[in-house]
Amino acid sequence: MRSGYCQCVSAISGDHNFARKRDGTGTGWGYESMVPEGLCPVVAIAAGDTYSPALRRDGTLAASGNIGFQPATVPAGLSNVVAIAADKNYCLVNTVI
Numbered sequence: 001m002r003s004g005y006c007q008c009v010s011a012i013s014g015d016h017n018f019a020r021k022r023d024g025t026g027t028g029w030g031y032e033s034m035v036p037e038g039l040c041p042v043v044a045i046a047a048g049d050t051y052s053p054a055l056r057r058d059g060t061l062a063a064s065g066n067i068g069f070q071p072a073t074v075p076a077g078l079s080n081v082v083a084i085a086a087d088k089n090y091c092l093v094n095t096v097i
Contacts (some may be wrong), residue, residue: 006050018045018052028052028064046086048072053091061093 018028025040044055051065051072059080063072067089083094 015050018047018054020045044084046084046091048086048091049088051086053084053086053093055081059096061089064075 012054012072020042021027025042041057042054046053048065048067050061051067053072053074054062054064060081061074061078061081061084063074065072076093078093079097080097081093082096087093
C-alpha cells in the first residue's frame with residue numbers, strides 16, 4: 001500500500017483506478033483517470049467502465065471520464081447524496097430528502 005492512502009475508499013474497473021488519500025484528496029491512474037477540479041474532500045468513489053463518480057463530503061457528486069462516448073456529467077441540482085454505485089453505463093445514487 002502506498003504511503004498516505006486509505007485502503008477503504010477506492011474504486012477499480014478494468015481500465016482505471018481511483019483512491020482517496022487520508023487527507024481527503026483523490027488520485028487516479030489508468031485510462032480516463034483524470035481527477036476533476038474541486039473534487040475534494042471525497043468520502044466515496046465508484047468505478048464504471050470508463051467513468052467514475054465521486055461523492056463529496058457535502059453530499060454533492062463529481063464525475064470523471066466518459067459514458068457512451070459522452071463526457072460523464074452530474075444532473076443539475078443533485079444533492080443530499082449519501083451513497084453511490086457505478087456500473088458499465090450508469091450510476092446509482094441514494095439521497096436523503
